[in-house]
Amino acid sequence: MSYQALYRVWRPQRFDDVIGQDVITTTLKNAIITNQLSHAYLFAGPRGTGKTSDAKILAKAINCPNQKDGEPCNECEICQSITNGTLNDVIEIDAASNNGVEEIRDVRDKAKYAPTQATYKVYIIDEVHMLSTGAFNALLKTLEEPPAHVIFILATTEPQKIPATIISRVQRFDFKRITSQDILSRMEFILNEKGIEYDDQALRVIAKSAEGGMRDALSILDQVLSFGFDKVTYDNALQVTGSVTKSLLAQYLNNAVKHDVQAALSNVREMLDSGKDAERFIEDLIKYCQDILLYQQSPEMVEEAELGVIDDKFKALTESIDASTIYQMIVDLNDIQNQMKYTMHPDVYLDVLTVKLASTQAQPATNVTSASSSQNVENNVDIADNSTIRALKDQINSLQKQVEELTKNGVQVKAESAKPVEQPKRSTNRNNARSTGKVNVTKIYPILDNATREDLNNVKNIWDELLGELDVTQRALMKVSKPVAASHDGIVVSFEYAFLFQKASNDQKLLDDLSNGLDRILHNIPDFIFIPSDQWPEIRKGYIVAQKNGGREVKSPNLDSSVENPGENDDNNIEKSEENSKLVKQATQLFGEEIIDVKDD
Incomplete structure (x- = not known):
């Protein structure tokens, strides 16, 4: 046969x-x-x-x-x-x-x-x-x-x-995606039954490359067996899957962080000379950076996803790289990945990327910052503020002396509103910098119109159970999210980091799995709207203003009509707005419209 x-x-x-x-x-x-x-x-x-x-x-x-x-x-x-x-x-x-x-x-x-x-x-x-x-x-x-x-x-x-x-x-x-551990166990069983020797590391590479599909895993294993004459080795698995060794990724990132451009370029040459795919190299780098970021927050989650294999180089990188550097690296990697889809010379883009990463990482990330890095930035700003404060104090003392002299001479000094002196702006957001994502408030406002505290509490009560039904990668993505508003037909979910918000917004599989999970738990399939957490206060404020203006949409700064979400319970503010409207009507009936002048606080 x-x-x-x-x-x-x-x-x-x-x-x-x-x-x-x-x-x-x-x-x-x-x-x-x-x-x-x-x-x-x-x-x-x-x-x-x-x-x-x-x-x-x-x-x-x-x-x-x-x-x-x-x-x-x-x-x-x-x-x-x-x-x-x-x-x-x-x-x-x-x-x-x-x-x-x-x-x-x-x-x-x-x-x-x-x-x-x-x-x-x-x-x-x-x-x-x-x-x-x-x-x-x-x-x-x-x-x-x-x-x-x-x-x-x-x-x-x-x-x-x-x-x-x-x-x-x-x-x-x-049917759920099969965990990497289950795929690994099945492959070990099959190879033991066939009497074929194998490398544990090779099977782990195959299990991760299968992305939750047992058929994909066995197909890759078939290729590795054919490539290696019925021998399953780590190098053969890397060759067939196109993956890059973790040691090379760690070495490359370490050289980039140390600003050693020449060494980082040598790593790229080594990778290309070994026949690795440039796009797969970028993809592996993004995943490696994600693992570093998650390991800093939840080590056990990464260890589960990596099947318990965490080397010393990886741990050393997680301690030496701050979160803001990782955020900026991921942004740069994502940009290069999009550009490489339309080129016939990916090696050029890799060289440009390497020079950029190794040359600019000394600067703090401008679009996303972690709590620790933002504290460092504020400390630097404080140093600059001290000189400004001293100059302002000297100016105030001089003005006070002039006022005293004028007062002695009998001149009345009219108090005027002090003109604000421009000072260096400092970031007040300690969790993450202003996100670049745009939010479609037209999708959010209908949910807020019908949002109730009961619906929000129901979602919060089952939130951990819902996330527990996702695979490891999806749970890692949703770990920094939380529901902030809910109605029967929609749920608004805020993300602490803009990068993860953008990634979740583009993940249709994640949206489907969340909807399926809610259908099983609550027997209801509402729409999910994702938003960055730093934009939530402005969205909520804009909604309240729109209510005051008779339901017309009032756009807040940095909002556009192209992405998603609302927030928590604004019932108290809405009730105040409704009470104000009633008071205005009663006053108009008593005194007439001619003498009524309504002013916002």
């Missing part, structure tokens, strides 16, 4: 073989044991997480005559036929290529006929979100009231594209 890929050979054949989806497999087994089967299921989640495998296992389990504890025997004729794809009563349909109305009408017509061998006729429709609107409508009635002998299993990677009328008629299961 010809060679088969690892992910095909080691595809799960029982619910207990499925990795990282214990809640789903337990629920399905219990439903089979108690004979509480639904007529339709929706399996949603990222690629390579076990959706189609679970669908085929479910089809075997409900039809297996020797089924035990909800598991198929995998030895009877029906189980083996389903495994081989030869049983006519289990029909797999690829919705990507069969997405028309006619194909679904054919399914609807054939579903009326009883199964020939099995107990249930099972339709597995993969990538169901690819069906056309007409095809969904054709499936709707059959999906709602199918014959007693028919079960539909729909699988998709994009559940948000499925009509709500379909979702409301199925039992939904959301």
